[in-house]
Amino acid sequence: MKKLLNALLVALGASALGTAAAVTLVDRAHPMFNDLPWIGAAIAAFGAAQLPWARRGRARMVAAAASLLAAPIWMLSVGDSLGPLPARMVIFGVDGATWDVIDAEPLPAFHAMSVEGARGDLISMEPMFSPLLWTTIASGRPVSEHGVRGFHVHSDDCKVARWWDIAEASGDGVGLYKWLVDYPPRTFAHGGFWVPSWLAPTPETWPARLSAVKEVELANRLRRKAVGERGASLALAERLVDVGVRLSTLSRAAAWTVEERLTHPDEPRRNTAMQLIRGDIDRDVFIAQLYAEAPAVASLNYYATDGLAHLYWDRYAAGGGELRAAYRQADEILGELRRRLGPKGRILVVSDHGFKAMDGSGTAGQFLPLTERLSARISAEVVPVDVTRIGHKLVVGTPSPADAERVRAWASTFTDSAGKPFYKTGDFPDDPGSVALTLADEQITADRMKIERVGGDPLSDYVTLTATYTGTHEQRGVILAWGAGVTPGRLGAVPLLDAAPTLLAGGGLPAAEDMSGRARVWPELPRVATWDGLVPGLRFLGADDEGVNEDMLKALGYVDDGKPSPKP
């Protein structure tokens, strides 16, 4: 027994020394790698604990000596001395962020920057879909001009120039990290990087070595296509470390793997853990690439604040930790960007919309309108359409305003058993090609589900009883400008169309005459007539025939997931 213990102690001491040496080697190539000082402290404590026994046996002495040597080696590689980030401007997009949560939570970076910087409510536009809204923020143009509707959209569907096209044309390197409607990627003439967002169906990135990030997210999808193989996860971890993933992120992922095996965590815990690991990877890789590629202007978009809000707004309101963890992570990322940017650096935080509890209470809040059958009916009977759900509202994207009119006429003839129209129609002034549909009678009950028919089909083809999604988008988003040239204060209500001119002014880039908004923080440069001349020359990488990542659309509730309706 004593022999075994001695062998164990020596092994622990030796492996501490070996690990510290290995971590030091990785850290020399990637100075942000070792970010876990507590492990160094634990090694030192282990070594110190052996000291009182050291005289009684050689094993204790070896264990103590090895650990006490390993601890300072470990600590020397903790942290980095990289100096200020070379970027002029970093845009941090926090999808669905609302001041309602930020102001109520202990989020030190947001709170400090609210005082040091200029903040306001970014007022979103209808239809309130993230791909459309991020395109408006990037271009300063409404949907009727940029043409990005719904979710089945690719980079080349955008008919106008976006900020990264403008920065590139102005001679800057650009870092683009997960801005919606950025698949497929392309190269930037003056350097930088491009990692597409969650709609991307394949792991393509520029440069290609960054695709490890997307392979993690698309793991299930790729595995179905039999790309995954034994030993692949270790190789993937190695590639992630190569592009900037830190030790704390690897250890969080490893801890999650153990927890998953041992405790069989529930869905909220699982969703949150996956989102947080993804957020850590994004932060690590984005910041490492800011140093490595030194783009002048760069953006990082964060989506857990939206995804977890759709699912767990009720749990947040009741004190639950899922959404809070996402906001905390966003705050940590923001804090690190603030700390690492030089005195000339600037940060613009924007969200595409705010968030609130799903309308209605009791049974009124417990239903979802369905997309699949409706989309098939309209496409067969009127014109091909794309139907997407946002909370209790459906948005029918049609090819033209005239088609939208025909869909409205069709909806007035689509009646329930009593002969009354099943849907109320609405329109979107900024997007005349889309029609809004809400249920004329939102009091859906299990009894109605059993007996009623609409348009000749069972009611259950068009609506389901579920309490899965408890939060939904609302108009008041977030805008926060910080850094060089920012006068601290309140901006009040800022129209979404002001975001692009503000962002361009902050990046030292000229806006165009065809953008109707204005810069709200930094002074504008003289405008050019239009940047749209850049669009025909854009060449995207790879085959553009993979559609979009439908699994993500289903998980977020924008389209039906094809599973049988859950019980209310």
Ligand SMILES: [Zn+2]
């Ligand atoms: Zn959302």
